[in-house]
Amino acid sequence: MKKLFAINGSPRKNENTAQLLKCAMQGAEEVGAETELVNLYSLNFKGCISCFACKLKNREHGICAVKDDLSPILEQIKQADAIIFGSPIYFMNLTAGMVAFLERLLFSNYLYTIENSSVFPKAMPSAFFYTMNATEEQAQQFRLDDKVAVYDMVTENLLKVKPQRLMAYNTVQFKDYSKYEASMFSEEDKRAYREANWSRLCDEARQIGHNLIEQSI
Numbered sequence: 001m002k003k004l005f006a007i008n009g010s011p012r013k014n015e016n017t018a019q020l021l022k023c024a025m026q027g028a029e030e031v032g033a034e035t036e037l038v039n040l041y042s043l044n045f046k047g048c049i050s051c052f053a054c055k056l057k058n059r060e061h062g063i064c065a066v067k068d069d070l071s072p073i074l075e076q077i078k079q080a081d082a083i084i085f086g087s088p089i090y091f092m093n094l095t096a097g098m099v100a101f102l103e104r105l106l107f108s109n110y111l112y113t114i115e116n117s118s119v120f121p122k123a124m125p126s127a128f129f130y131t132m133n134a135t136e137e138q139a140q141q142f143r144l145d146d147k148v149a150v151y152d153m154v155t156e157n158l159l160k161v162k163p164q165r166l167m168a169y170n171t172v173q174f175k176d177y178s179k180y181e182a183s184m185f186s187e188e189d190k191r192a193y194r195e196a197n198w199s200r201l202c203d204e205a206r207q208i209g210h211n212l213i214e215q216s217i
């Protein structure tokens with residue numbers, strides 16, 4: 001049976017990012033795959049500590065030497081067929097947890113060699129899901145695409161398939177906006193935007209989950 005990993009880089013386990021990941025998992029399950037959701041913020045782990053053990057000549061490659069909660073997951077991912085990285089946008093970047101996770105996954109499978117720099121054991125379809133407060137226009141204004149492009153580039157280099165991307169703009173962040181100092185947002189506008197767009201986004205996520213499984217070898 002094929003397997004999809006969905007990595008939630010939000011500290012919130014049931015909000016925007018997790019919801020879209022669950023839609024994608026449903027899509028993968030509809031075509032017979034098993035799925036696993038990993039909530040990064042429930043794990044105790046660090047980013048790459050730059051020990052370079054993964055690049056030593058006399059050592060097996062593709063294995064991160066740091067031993068923590070992420071270690072078994074990094075190994076299980078190599079056995080999977082597809083992976084989705086979901087992250088809220090924090091300060092126009094991925095969350096610290098997702099960056100730390102990508103450092104560990106991607107750098108440990110990368111060699112500083114001229115040829116064959118990837119030691120990841122297979123070609124693996126993937127996708128990045130991003131959720132954010134910014135509207136599409138604001139994201140363009142801040143050149144968000146350019147800022148996150150590096151993760152597509154590195155992932156394609158290592159997993160050998162160009163990642164797909166889903167952007168969820170103008171997300172609803174609070175259950176009740178009236179409780180927070182948040183006058184820059186209109187709760188009404190946000191809820192209207194969500195009402196108009198969320199089911200389409202969930203369908204797109206479901207289709208991506210489906211496609212990643214179909215695309216995997």
Ligand SMILES: Cc1cc2nc3c(=O)[nH]c(=O)nc-3n(C[C@H](O)[C@H](O)[C@H](O)COP(=O)(O)O)c2cc1C
Nearest residue numbers: 010015016017088089090091092131132133134171
């Ligand atoms: C620390 C922090 C920084 C944030 N920075 C941004 C930002 O730079 N741009 C943006 O559009 N949204 C930003 N947001 C909002 C989140 O990206 C947005 O609410 C997202 O959908 C939350 O995902 P979640 O519901 O899965 O937790 C930030 C939120 C937090 C907590």
